Amino acid sequence: MTDHTERDAMTYDVIIVGAGPAGLCAGMYAGRGMLKTLIIERGLPGGELLNTEKIEDYIGFESILGRDLAEKMANHALKFGAEIITDTVDAVERTADGDFTVTTALEKVFRAPAVIITAGGTPTKLGVPGEAEYAGKGVSYCAVCDGAFFRGETIAVVGGGDAAVEEADYLTRYAEKVYIVHRRDRLRASPIIQERAFKNPKIEFVWNKVVEAIEGDERGTQSLRLTDTVTGDESSLAVTGCFIFIGFTPNTGMIRGHYEHDAQGYVVTDTHMRTSIPGLFAAGDLRVQLTRQITTAVGDATTAAIAVEKYLTERREHSKVQAAAGAT
Numbered sequence: 001m002t003d004h005t006e007r008d009a010m011t012y013d014v015i016i017v018g019a020g021p022a023g024l025c026a027g028m029y030a031g032r033g034m035l036k037t038l039i040i041e042r043g044l045p046g047g048e049l050l051n052t053e054k055i056e057d058y059i060g061f062e063s064i065l066g067r068d069l070a071e072k073m074a075n076h077a078l079k080f081g082a083e084i085i086t087d088t089v090d091a092v093e094r095t096a097d098g099d100f101t102v103t104t105a106l107e108k109v110f111r112a113p114a115v116i117i118t119a120g121g122t123p124t125k126l127g128v129p130g131e132a133e134y135a136g137k138g139v140s141y142c143a144v145c146d147g148a149f150f151r152g153e154t155i156a157v158v159g160g161g162d163a164a165v166e167e168a169d170y171l172t173r174y175a176e177k178v179y180i181v182h183r184r185d186r187l188r189a190s191p192i193i194q195e196r197a198f199k200n201p202k203i204e205f206v207w208n209k210v211v212e213a214i215e216g217d218e219r220g221t222q223s224l225r226l227t228d229t230v231t232g233d234e235s236s237l238a239v240t241g242c243f244i245f246i247g248f249t250p251n252t253g254m255i256r257g258h259y260e261h262d263a264q265g266y267v268v269t270d271t272h273m274r275t276s277i278p279g280l281f282a283a284g285d286l287r288v289q290l291t292r293q294i295t296t297a298v299g300d301a302t303t304a305a306i307a308v309e310k311y312l313t314e315r316r317e318h319s320k321v322q323a324a325a326g327a328t
């Protein structure tokens with residue numbers, strides 16, 4: 001049985017799901033705003049920063065290791081009183097009284113009137129040998145983040161949708177040559193994006209090929225082993241980079257009840273980071289937006305934390321008015 005003290009210990013002003021840049025920044029602002037704040041993270045604090053070797057585009061830090069930035073962000077959130085626990089959030093559910101219950105894999109149930117979901121997303125992996133081994137050593141899932149490391153090199157982009165073709169076009173500002181490796185003989189990307197890529201002299205298409213393995217040595221990625229989907233022939237493509245754009249799944253499985261999202265499952269918010277469920281806010285990579293970077297994640301998180309403060313104040317005032325009306 002849960003007694004009163006235990007119940008209070010499980011109740012917060014705001015619960016944040018995920019401790020990537022968005023979650024930690026939201027935690028820092030909420031803590032600083034004197035809200036009782038809980039961040040629940042299934043792994044180590046830092047999110048995708050922990051999968052990033054060097055970051056060169058976070059303003060104020062010309063170059064910083066991902067793990068160092070993660071540590072600084074986590075310490076900053078803790079300094080202002082946010083609590084961080086390790087657990088996986090299984091369900092976020094709005095109850096009849098308008099509060100939320102947050103249920104975890106360790107079977108804990110936390111309560112709060114507001115929740116900020118900052119659970120990020122997962123890039124779809126090829127699932128081939130060498131992909132994990134050379135991640136950060138030539139294998140990447142983010143052109144804006146890593147493109148500048150491939151100046152003058154020959155690289156490959158895997159995929160045939162809008163993201164793959166747009167990112168290939170973007171990467172030609174750094175790379176000498178970009179192969180687009182696609183398993184079919186035509187692209188899924190929209191016509192205008194295709195047209196731009198076909199006109200780009202630095203892009204060459206490698207049709208009807210699937211990647212069987214990413215190969216390399218101590219220098220990093222050196223080639224892709226390919227199989228022709230029509231003839232079954234094997235070949236090797238010499239590249240020092242392999243950007244994989246075959247999909248990205250926002251981590252939204254824990255949200256119970258209907259919420260507005262786009263066709264790819266990204267959460268729709270307004271400019272206050274409010275979702276279509278009252279009291280539920282979203283920030284960072286899982287939100288519908290033009291680009292997904294550390295700067296955009298922390299920008300969203302700042303807005304979300306301040307919007308939560310306003311939401312809680314308005315909710316308290318509304319309850320007072322209702323109580324006063326009930327008393328008369």
Ligand SMILES: Cc1cc2nc3c(=O)[nH]c(=O)nc-3n(C[C@H](O)[C@H](O)[C@H](O)COP(=O)(O)OP(=O)(O)OC[C@H]3O[C@@H](n4cnc5c(N)ncnc54)[C@H](O)[C@@H]3O)c2cc1C
Nearest residue numbers: 018020021022042047048089119120145284285292293294
């Ligand atoms: C390889 C790589 C390199 C990158 N390089 C750069 C770069 O150089 N510069 C740049 O600006 N951006 C870069 N990015 C993008 C940047 O990392 C993301 O935009 C940013 O991390 C998004 O922050 P976020 O907090 O929204 O999500 P994330 O960083 O993905 O954090 C989400 C967190 O939520 C946790 N979580 C998920 N589900 C649950 C659950 N059910 N319960 C509890 N916790 C959960 C995850 O474990 C994770 O820690 C890179 C991305 C990748 C993949």
